Amino acid sequence: MKKTAWAKETTMEKLEMGGYASMGAVLKYDDHALVVGLDANGYHAAVYEFIDTPEETGLGDIECRLNLVEAATESFKDGGHAMAWCMAHI
Numbered sequence: 001m002k003k004t005a006w007a008k009e010t011t012m013e014k015l016e017m018g019g020y021a022s023m024g025a026v027l028k029y030d031d032h033a034l035v036v037g038l039d040a041n042g043y044h045a046a047v048y049e050f051i052d053t054p055e056e057t058g059l060g061d062i063e064c065r066l067n068l069v070e071a072a073t074e075s076f077k078d079g080g081h082a083m084a085w086c087m088a089h090i
Contacts, residue, residue, distance in 0.1 A: 006035075006046045006071045012062040024079055033066050034086035042075030045082040047089050 007014070012033050015026045024036035024043065033048040048066035057064060070089050076082040 006068055008068050009051070010048070010066050010068075011064060012066065015066075016062070025083065027083075028061055029087075029090065032069070032090055034083060034090075036079050036082040036086065038079070042077060043079050043082040044072060044075055045085045046071040047086050 012026050012028065015021070015033070015035055020026050020035055020037045023038040025034070027034045031050050031053075033050070035046045035048065037044050047069045049069050050064055051067050052059070052064040054061060054064060072082070072085050072089075076085065
């Protein structure tokens with residue numbers, strides 16, 4: 001089974017443009033971003049933390065840099081289970 005390759009550093013905007021917003025979800029949660037994506041193998045999940053803040057940079061949330069905290073090693077049967085994994089790993 002092919003695993004989703006999560007970027008170590010990215011932005012919410014790049015994740016959304018990469019298809020995660022249309023085939024999953026990219027959600028800000030306090031100082032984290034919770035990401036769910038769908039491919040042929042099922043749903044995948046990852047948790048990112050903000051490196052920058054809008055107050056520091058003058059940028060919007062979606063433009064601030066994110067650092068990968070953890071990515072699920074398994075796939076999920078639906079987006080809800082993948083998001084539950086994210087919530088449990090903040």
